[in-house]
Amino acid sequence: MVHLFDSASQPQLSPQALPDVVIELGQLFVDAGHELSLVGGPVRDLFLGRVSPDLDFTTDADPDATIAVIKRWADHYWEIGRDFGTIGLRKDQHIIEVTTYRAEAYDPESRKPAVAFGRSLEDDLFRRDFTMNAMALRLPSLELVDPYGGIRDLHAGVLRTPGEPSASFSDDPLRMMRAARFASQLQVEVADEVAQAMEDMAGRIEIISAERVRDELIKLVNGKDPRAGVDLLVDTGLADHVLPEVAALRLEIDEHHRHKDVYQHSLTVLEQACGLETGDDGPVPGPDFVLRFAALMHDVGKPSTRRFEPSGAVSFRHHDMVGSKLTAKRMKKLRFDNDTIKAVSRLVELHMRFYGYGDAGWTDSAVRRYVTDAGPLLERLHRLTRSDVTTRNKRKAERLAFAYDDLEERIAALREQEELDAVRPDLDGQQIMALLGVRPGPLVGRAYKFLLDQRLEHGPLDQAAAEAELLDWWQAQPESQQSAEPDREG
Incomplete structure (x- = not known):
């Protein structure tokens, strides 16, 4: 055992690296005749020069004894983890967990551990996941307990x-x-x-x-x-x-090397997407899970859509749409929330939308649709699309980067002119119903969609022009003919 602050052979840590509550709590347990140690990730992070958000402790005291020690000191405590030997508490801004020494074993078919309380700190450390997490600081003495070589492995990486x-x-x-x-x-x-x-x-x-x-x-x-x-x-x-969809990206490379390694390409896209994240004051603060996971999953539709064409080329038609569905299905199985599922799968769906812009050129209408379809995901889509360029052909990479620079400039110009972030039809639902003399229902939704399409296609219209467009559309709808027929009854 090594005292952290006396041994020249071990990393030297300043006591100031630990919050005051750590020493205070350790003294409380010792005064009550118990042991207490800071354990696991917080100890590891001290050696990595990081401040851990968690404060996890282990003790020889059982849950009843732990409560007796902390109940007057803590601002609040709870017993949700009592069956596992854990008492949670809050002191000032710190959330703390104190767990009785454990020796646990799992039923091979069970998801939950069968818990038995242990008798010593060393035994408790042995049941932890990795050696670098199986270190403890005895409190309040700050003596390092490292029976399984955690410091050695941490330094060796x-x-x-x-x-x-x-x-x-x-x-x-x-x-x-x-x-x-x-x-x-x-x-x-x-x-x-x-x-x-x-x-x-x-x-x-x-x-x-x-x-x-x-x-x-x-x-x-x-x-x-x-x-x-x-x-x-x-x-x-x-x-x-x-993540079987990611594993499946390791497509066999045909002998003529007619397509690139999709798996390695996806990992490179993930890396490049990470590099395009912004600081906290930017539009995509990192780490951004939605962007990163979309980068990883963007090509998962390729294995099921791969076709060898007569010309010798390899195609992956509609892999964006297929990949979007596969991504959503996998995320649902992993119990992601609906908003995250929709955001990631939408990015996968849209990641090919840009291609062709540099060759064919887009109308202002196409640019408006690109922005509208991306919605709040636009900044992430910018980064995903740029990250998807992994070609070693420098000229091709420069051409794609130039084309996307141009697209972003056009988006900025149109946004300034037309407030693209909040594109709406030039008439709202109430105005549509008043002009057509109809009640709320599917017809209003169709009219709204028609006006939105007009707005995207032609830009903003004044009210008179929008009303004229709507009336022209209305004349072609079967409902307008029905409303114009005379009442034949009575």
Whole structure:
């Protein structure tokens, strides 16, 4: 055991790196005759020079004893995790969890652990996921407890488990997803034996709830190196269970190399999209999960739409539409919220819309439709489209970049003239009903859509011109003829 602030052989950390509540809470437990240690991610992050948003503690006190220690000190406490030995509390701005030493085992077919309280800090650390998370600071002395080489592995940038990886992943298969997440977040290499166990046990992830898998996936995609995390999922076979559409992107390369490696292309697009995110004051602050996940999934429609043409070319017709549906279906299975599903799948659907602009040229109407169809996703669509250029042909890349620069300039000019962000028909629903003498219903919706199409096609009209357009349209509708027929009864 090493005292953090006396040993020249270990990294030196300043006590000021820890909030005052850490030392205060440690003293309270010691005064009550118990042990308390800061544990896991917060300790790891101290050595990485990061401030962890979490404060997780472990103790020999059972939940009743923990409550007795903290109830007068905490601003508020709760017992939601009591069955798992965890008491949550709030002190000032800090959210804290204190968990009794645990020794837990999982039923091979169950998603939930069978919890048994442990007897020592070292045993508690042994049941944790990885060695770099199996370190603790005894409180209030700040003595480092690192029985499984967490500091060694952290400095080496290698992810290992305290015990046998197969035993760890059998206990909690979600740890395999966590390994991929740490590869992305912490930019560490996964030890060979860990990767092998992930490959051997990939199917065990099926017993984990979709929500828990989703949460790990979000953290992976939002990490510093999501390419590394996704690559690990695919290489170990985990992606076959959680993101099979991405695994399927590894299309076999035909002997004539008539198409590029779709999987590696998608990872490059993901990397490039990350590089186009903005700071907090920009239009797409990073990390932006919607943009990143759309970049990863944008070509998932290609495997099912690939065709070898008589000319020798390879086509992927409508892969954008197919990919959008596959993306939405996968995200629903992973229990994403509806807004996120709609945003990501819409970006996948629109990612090919730009192509052809530089060759054929677009009318102002086409530019308006591009902006309107993207809606609030426009800035993300700009970045996704630019990221999708991975060609090594410098001249082609420059031509596409120039064309998109031109499109953005035209959008800016039209937006200034016409307030494109809030394109609406020149008449609203009330005006339509008054002019046509109709009641609310599907007919009003059709009229509204007609006027919106006119607005997109021709730009804004004054009220008189819009009314004239609507009346001309109305004369061609069967409902207008019905309303003009005389009453033959009576």
